[in-house]
Amino acid sequence: MTATTAQTSTTVTAPGTPAVAAENVYRFYRSGDEETLALRGVSLLVQADEFVVINGPSGSGKSTLLACLTGADEPSGGSIRIAGERINHRSQKDRDRIRASSIGVMAQSGNLVSHLRIRDNLRLAAHLADTGRSYQGAARTRTAPSWTATAEELGIGQRLDAWPEELSGGESARAALAVALAAGPLVLVADEPTGELDAHTEASLIEQLRAVAARGVAVIVASHSDAVAAGADRVVRLNEGQVVPS
Numbered sequence: 256m257t258a259t260t261a262q263t264s265t266t267v268t269a270p271g272t273p274a275v276a277a278e279n280v281y282r283f284y285r286s287g288d289e290e291t292l293a294l295r296g297v298s299l300l301v302q303a304d305e306f307v308v309i310n311g312p313s314g315s316g317k318s319t320l321l322a323c324l325t326g327a328d329e330p331s332g333g334s335i336r337i338a339g340e341r342i343n344h345r346s347q348k349d350r351d352r353i354r355a356s357s358i359g360v361m362a363q364s365g366n367l368v369s370h371l372r373i374r375d376n377l378r379l380a381a382h383l384a385d386t387g388r389s390y391q392g393a394a395r396t397r398t399a400p401s402w403t404a405t406a407e408e409l410g411i412g413q414r415l416d417a418w419p420e421e422l423s424g425g426e427s428a429r430a431a432l433a434v435a436l437a438a439g440p441l442v443l444v445a446d447e448p449t450g451e452l453d454a455h456t457e458a459s460l461i462e463q464l465r466a467v468a469a470r471g472v473a474v475i476v477a478s479h480s481d482a483v484a485a486g487a488d489r490v491v492r493l494n495e496g497q498v499v500p501s
C-alpha cells in the first residue's frame with residue numbers, strides 16, 4: 256500500500272438520497288418476563304453534510320439508536336438505510352461490509368487496537384474499508400483524503416509512532432476520530448466522544464467534527480454535553496425511546 260500518497264475512495268449518495276434514513280425503528284430487549292422498549296418508532300434522516308446531535312436523558316435510547324444505525328445491533332422493527340442501501344435485516348457479512356465501507360465509528364479509545372501503533376491502527380482501518388469496497392464493487396465512489404492527510408489535519412501526524420496507551424485523553428480522542436475517518440466514510444457515528452475531555456479539548460474536537468461534516472460526511476453524535484449540542488446543525492432529542500417533537 257502506498258500509504259503516504261494514497262487517496263481513499265468512498266461511498267457517495269445519489270443526489271437527494273440521505274446518507275442515513277431510519278424509519279420507524281423499534282428495539283425491544285427481553286430478559287425473562289421483563290421487556291424494555293429501548294426504541295419506540297424512531298425516524299431520522301441525516302444528509303451527507305449535516306452534524307446532528309442526539310441528546311436526551313440517560314436510558315432514553317441514544318446508544319441503542321447509534322448501534323442500530325451502524326449495524327452493530329439489529330432493530331426489532333423498522334428500516335435503516337445507509338446511502339439508500341438497507342443495513343438491517345441483512346446478513347452479518349453484509350452489515351459488516353456496509354459498515355466497513357461507509358460508516359466510521361468513533362469511540363474515545365475503544366477503536367484503537369492496543370498492540371498496534373497509531374500508524375498501524377490507521378492503516379488497518381483504511382485496509383478494512385478498501386476490502387469492504389472491493390467486495391461491494393467500485394461503482395459508487397468519490398475521492399476522500401488519505402489517512403495520512405487526515406492524521407495531519409487532526410494534529411496527530413507527530414504521534415503516528417506512539418502506542419495507544421501513550422496518548423493523552425485529547426490525543427486519544429483525535430486518534431479515535433482519525434481511525435473512524437481513515438476509511439473515508441460517508442457517515443461518522445460517535446457515542447459520547449467528549450465525555451472524558453476538558454472544555455478546551457472538547458471545543459477543538461467539536462470544531463473538527465464540524466469540519467468533517469462540512470466535507471460531506473453525515474456526523475451523528477450522542478452526547479449529554481451542551482457544548483456539543485451548541486456546535487451541531489440540528490439536535491434530535493430522545494425521551495423514553497421516542498423523538499421529542501421540536
Ligand SMILES: Nc1ncnc2c1ncn2[C@@H]1O[C@H](COP(=O)(O)OP(=O)(O)OP(=O)(O)O)[C@@H](O)[C@H]1O
Nearest residue numbers: 284291292293311312313314315316317318319320
Ligand atoms: N443489552 C441490553 N439489554 C437489556 N436492556 C438494554 C440493553 N442495552 C440497553 N438497554 C436498555 O435500553 C434502554 C436504552 O439504553 P441506552 O443505552 O440506549 O440509553 P442511553 O440514552 O444511551 O443512556 P446513557 O445516556 O446513560 O448512555 C435503557 O433502559 C437500557 O437499560
Ligand SMILES: [Mg+2]
Nearest residue numbers: 317318319446
Ligand atoms: Mg449511551
